[in-house]
Amino acid sequence: MQHALLMWKNTRMIVLTSVCAAIYAATLIAFKTVVPIIPGVTEVRVAGVFPMTFGFLFGPAGAWGLAIGNVIGDIFGGTLSPASIAGFIGNFLMGYLPYTLWSTLIPVANGTYAWDAKSVRSWLTYIVIAFISGAAAGVVIGAFADAIGMVPYAIISKIITINNFIGSLIGIMLLIAVFDVTKNQLRLFWPEVMDVSVANTAMKASLGAWLVAAGCILGVFGGFVPGLSWTAVSWPATCLIMGGSLLL
Amino acid sequence: MNLTFYNDEATWLHRLDPRTKIGGVLLIFAICLCFNHPLFIALILTGVLAIFTTAKSMKVLWKLRFLLVLLFVFSVVLWPFFIKGKTVLFQWHGLEVSSESLLYGFAMGLRLMTFVRAGLLLLATTKNEEIANGLIRLGIPYPVAFALATAIRLAPTFADAGATIVQAQVSRGLDLDSKNIFIRFKRFTPLSIPIFISAMRYTNFLAMALESKGFRPDTPRTSYYEARITGRDWLAMGVLTLTFAACLYLRLSLHWGIIIPGRL
Amino acid sequence: MTSSIVFDHLSFSYQNTSIPALQDISGEMSRGSFTMVMGHSGAGKSTLCCAINGLVPRFLRGDYAGGVIVEGMEAGKNIVPEMAQVVGIVLQDFEAQLFSTNVELEMAFGLENKCLPRTAMEERIDTYMRVVGLEELRKRDTATLSGGQKQRLAIGSVLAMETPVLVMDEPTTDIDPEGRRHILSLIRTLRVGERTLVVTDLDAEAAVQADQVWLLKDGQLAAQGTPVEILTDSSLIESCGVRPLATVALFQAMNWPGQPLTVEAAVAEIESRRLICPRRPECRAISTLTNGKVILEARNLSYRYPSGDINALNDIALTINEGDFVAMLGQNGSGKTTLAKHFNGLLKPTVGDMLIRGRPVNDYRRHKLAREVGYVFQNPDHQIFASTVREEVAFGPRILGMDRKTLERNIAESLDATGLSGFEDKNPFLLNRGERQRVAVASILAVKPAVIILDEPTTGLDYVHQRDTMEMLKRLNQLGHTIIIITHAMWIAEAYARRSILMKEGRILLDGSTPTVFSDENMLAASSLAPSDLIRLRNRLGLAAMTLTDMVKELKSEAVPPGSF
Known part of the structure; x- marks a missing residue:
């Protein structure tokens, strides 16, 4: 969490936040599907390819950018509602978890922030984290949307999870294409912008990573266990995810 | 590209302080959550529409008519299958629909429309810069509000660029209308990469321009827009707060407006 | 005249590059002067601009040697927001320096950073909106402005900070001709007074009104002097990747005396010296492509x-x-x-x-x-x-x-x-x-x-x-x-x-x-x-040719001996 707060003292990170938010909002608007308020009901959106790349390349700026971008999508889409608050948190997680889990989620993490398109481990880590961060957003937004009577959790959490996951899988092409240019030519890779030399690999953070992962599994699959209702599952899962995120 | 919902009029609502309007919309959201009986929510919706009329902004609603209808239908159709009520109307392979769940679905459809309309009330009467300024005065740190305001400023520019990118790739033969799911996935690469790179080329320039204008994230600054809380603002907040309190009382003590107990 | 900007053996190369962007630049720009910096792309114009307010080397990192002193402040030693007290800079891409959602807020942005009270801000905004001619668009959404208007807003918002030095990096790129004319006339207005003005441009025609012209080539200061000294040397400026002035080029090609910098001066020169007889422009049959399908x-x-x-x-x-x-x-x-x-x-x-x-x-x-x-x-x-x-x-x-x-x-x-x-x-x-x-x-x-x-x-x-x-x-x-x-x-x-x-x-x-x-x-x-300018001259002289070479040919083929009538 520390970097996510510290970044507000860094001009370049603040600008990166704006640019990420604007790209995300612009693609949300430009390729808007019919029902923007119920995220991704109809199809995978172009905007869906960005979260992993933003989170991974720009770290906290990507996370805040997605959160703010989603609100702006609501402002320009005319769909400001209590769900915008959940959307803020959920989209934040989609950018926050990629860079935090990358160094902390044992055993897939290798303890650095580096990405290497030639390494199988990088791909594996990417896929695992893509699922977790997508599911985290699905669970948190879903629990909230259900509680305020917008869409039933059983449906919306799965739709968001699957859509985010597919978007992120396609997004790996984006990450591969832009990683070098962003890091070496534009010099915008976040550990370098923020002068972070050592990746966060503390025990506390790894525990947080596992709490988040556990919350996602509970939230996405828990309802299939006989006797457990989806609504009953949603809040404990959300608490695990939020609590774990604070430890990261 | 002009995307805002702002409706340039000079009504009392336009003149309210942005803080009042942000707080007011949050209160309306809260009021909506007090009941889940369609009649009660219909009453709240009527109230919101009345405010729209005095803000001379009904035409803003017209812009979103399809979305509003869709949201309503979606809720009405979906919810009955996920909520259990006492008076079961029919059962089929474990799915059951009751008269309570039907009413609940109807109520949720109305609530969703009320949410969106209340949100539009803010957007139709408040400029983007006023919203940002309101948020700063509500205690959001300046760098965050700055990021929000700048993103709002850049989003239309990037949306324009996005539209151009689509045209550029279509000119080269990219097929956007294909029904084939894999072709649909494949088109993301030629669209998303140029959007990303062309926008990222801005970032360093923006940061340079920002520092050159004397911006520092952690030093105090003055603000050109001064907000003024007037008697009108106090009145509006007072009325809404009282309404909310009354609704809480109705729901919690008198148990009015409840179709499905135990849900918001 | 006191000097406002002093470059002292300034050299700079960007991180991870071997070729220096600036090499041993030394020179002075005096207070209240207008300097035009020209050169091919990659010659170091933007780097030079950024060195004046310390973006080089504080933001754009690399090997930095020598220094720049601006109004008594050493650029490399102060952080950029500090330098903003003395230097205002309009960067190349106007789209990337507008942060606000409406025009007056954009004008206020730098002033808010300077902690000016509201009344003072209002005064400055009024003044400088008028200078850049945007007073009617005060409440407009920035995103809906035209390119030229955005550029003027970018300039206005920097002007409002009332810095003694104003730097503009290619302010006329990427705007239409009318917008360009607005900017050029704005620059003419701005040069009055104590403000030191540094502008880069690709076009020699814009440099005529400057006090001083600096020519950069591959990071080195190839030449500096008055517009007359620099712009009349067609081969020099062409070797620096700048299109020579048409008037000068024509006079040189024809071996005519005089080195006029503008069309008006050229026509006056030709008439007064009777270099050719003025004729009515005649329309000759020029083959257009009509045979294609x-x-x-x-x-x-x-x-x-x-x-x-x-x-x-x-x-x-x-x-x-x-x-x-x-x-x-x-x-x-x-x-x-x-x-x-x-x-x-x-x-x-x-x-x-x-x-x-x-x-x-x-x-x-x-x-x-x-x-x-x-x-x-x-x-x-x-x-x-x-x-x-x-x-x-x-x-x-x-x-x-x-x-x-x-x-x-x-x-x-x-x-x-x-x-x-x-x-x-x-x-x-x-x-x-x-x-x-x-x-x-x-x-x-x-x-x-x-x-x-x-x-x-x-x-x-x-x-x-x-x-x-x-x-x-x-x-x-x-x-x-x-x-x-x-x-x-x-x-x-x-x-x-x-x-x-x-x-x-x-x-x-x-x-x-x-x-x-x-x-x-x-x-x-x-x-x-x-x-x-070339074609305006052609029209004044009543020629048919469209390029310099053809014009010279045309003039020579019907050569009228100077002063023969």
Whole structure:
């Protein structure tokens, strides 16, 4: 969490936040599907390819950018509602978890922030984290949307999870294409912008990573266990995810 | 590209302080959550529409008519299958629909429309810069509000660029209308990469321009827009707060407006 | 005169590069002076600007030696926001320096950072909105301004900070001619008073009004002096990648005495010395291309954007022949781009028809259309996505289902035609702007479309790159491609297009052979355009030729001995 707060003292990170938010909002608007308020009901959106790349390349700026971008999508889409608050948190997680889990989620993490398109481990880590961060957003937004009577959790959490996951899988092409240019030519890779030399690999953070992962599994699959209702599952899962995120 | 919902009029609502309007919309959201009986929510919706009329902004609603209808239908159709009520109307392979769940679905459809309309009330009467300024005065740190305001400023520019990118790739033969799911996935690469790179080329320039204008994230600054809380603002907040309190009382003590107990 | 900016043996190279961006720059700019910095792209103009307020080396890192002292403050030793007290800078890309959602807030931004009280802000905003001529747009949403207005706002918001030094990096790039004229006259207003003004530009015509001209070449200060000293040396400025002044070049080529910097001065000189006899401009028959078959035809075409309330195009009737070279001219918003987008079916007429080879555009499948008409958009970054140049160029042909052998051949040919052979495996994102522009052209060319439309193919390029690009298009035209360019650069239309179409407010104002169109200065003025200095001189002298070489030939062939009558 520390970097996510510290970044507000860094001009370049603040600008990166704006640019990420604007790209995300612009693609949300430009390729808007019919029902923007119920995220991704109809199809995978172009905007869906960005979260992993933003989170991974720009770290906290990507996370805040997605959160703010989603609100702006609501402002320009005319769909400001209590769900915008959940959307803020959920989209934040989609950018926050990629860079935090990358160094902390044992055993897939290798303890650095580096990405290497030639390494199988990088791909594996990417896929695992893509699922977790997508599911985290699905669970948190879903629990909230259900509680305020917008869409039933059983449906919306799965739709968001699957859509985010597919978007992120396609997004790996984006990450591969832009990683070098962003890091070496534009010099915008976040550990370098923020002068972070050592990746966060503390025990506390790894525990947080596992709490988040556990919350996602509970939230996405828990309802299939006989006797457990989806609504009953949603809040404990959300608490695990939020609590774990604070430890990261 | 002009995307805002702002409706340039000079009504009392336009003149309210942005803080009042942000707080007011949050209160309306809260009021909506007090009941889940369609009649009660219909009453709240009527109230919101009345405010729209005095803000001379009904035409803003017209812009979103399809979305509003869709949201309503979606809720009405979906919810009955996920909520259990006492008076079961029919059962089929474990799915059951009751008269309570039907009413609940109807109520949720109305609530969703009320949410969106209340949100539009803010957007139709408040400029983007006023919203940002309101948020700063509500205690959001300046760098965050700055990021929000700048993103709002850049989003239309990037949306324009996005539209151009689509045209550029279509000119080269990219097929956007294909029904084939894999072709649909494949088109993301030629669209998303140029959007990303062309926008990222801005970032360093923006940061340079920002520092050159004397911006520092952690030093105090003055603000050109001064907000003024007037008697009108106090009145509006007072009325809404009282309404909310009354609704809480109705729901919690008198148990009015409840179709499905135990849900918001 | 006291000095305002002092460069002391300044050298700088960017991180991870071997070639220095600036080498041993020494010089002074005195308080209240106006210095024009010129040079080819990559000569170090922007780096020099950024060194004045400390962005180099505080933000753009690298090896820094020597120093710059601005109004007593040493640039490298103070952080950039601190330097903002004495230096205001307008960076190259106006789009990237506007942060606010409306005009007056943008004006206030720097003042808020300076912690000015509200009343003082209001005063300054009033004053400087008037200076940049935006007082009527005070509450407008920034995103809805035109390019020229955005640039003026960017300048105004820096002006409002009332710094003793004002730096502007290529303030006239990427705006239409009318916007450019606004900016140039604004610069004239700004030079009065104590303000030290440093401006970079690619065009020698803008430098005439300066006190001092600095010429940069490969990071070194090649020359500095008064405009007369520098601009009259055509070979010097050409060697620095700047297009020489037409008046000076003509006088030198003709061996005429005098070195006039403006058309008016040149005409006066010619008349007073009776170098040639003034004649009435005569219209000679100039061959326009009429033998080709009609390939594009617009019939009573009107178009209205779905969100618009007036027609963007009005009743356009136009035919374009195969093999022609056409320039479309006009201000932004005149309808050039809208019309061009009809040529390849990106837009469909609201009323009337658009025909390609006699068949309505709607009858063509998208794939077929892409083979008939290729469209190169203005910003190459709006289409480049592949990781190698070869992949990028192959995208179009591959999607259109071209077989492997033809594909390979077409890629090789289009890379060759654009001078990119050997770039196959390079990453297009790492190329410079001019090279990326050529990748974009090559990727369209690989499909071998009969017609190639290019939107502003020379924006942001220096003279040398502009000429290279245009020579390439000329070759393609000779190979049989019909070329249509949309351009704000008059000299490019004059020198390369066979036919020019002048547009205003969605209508065709004038359409004919380029020499005829450019003879009609009144019509051009009606759409706020003016020919280049060379052609204005040609029109005054009543010549028919359109290029310097041809003009010299024409003058010499009917040489009238000076003072013979």
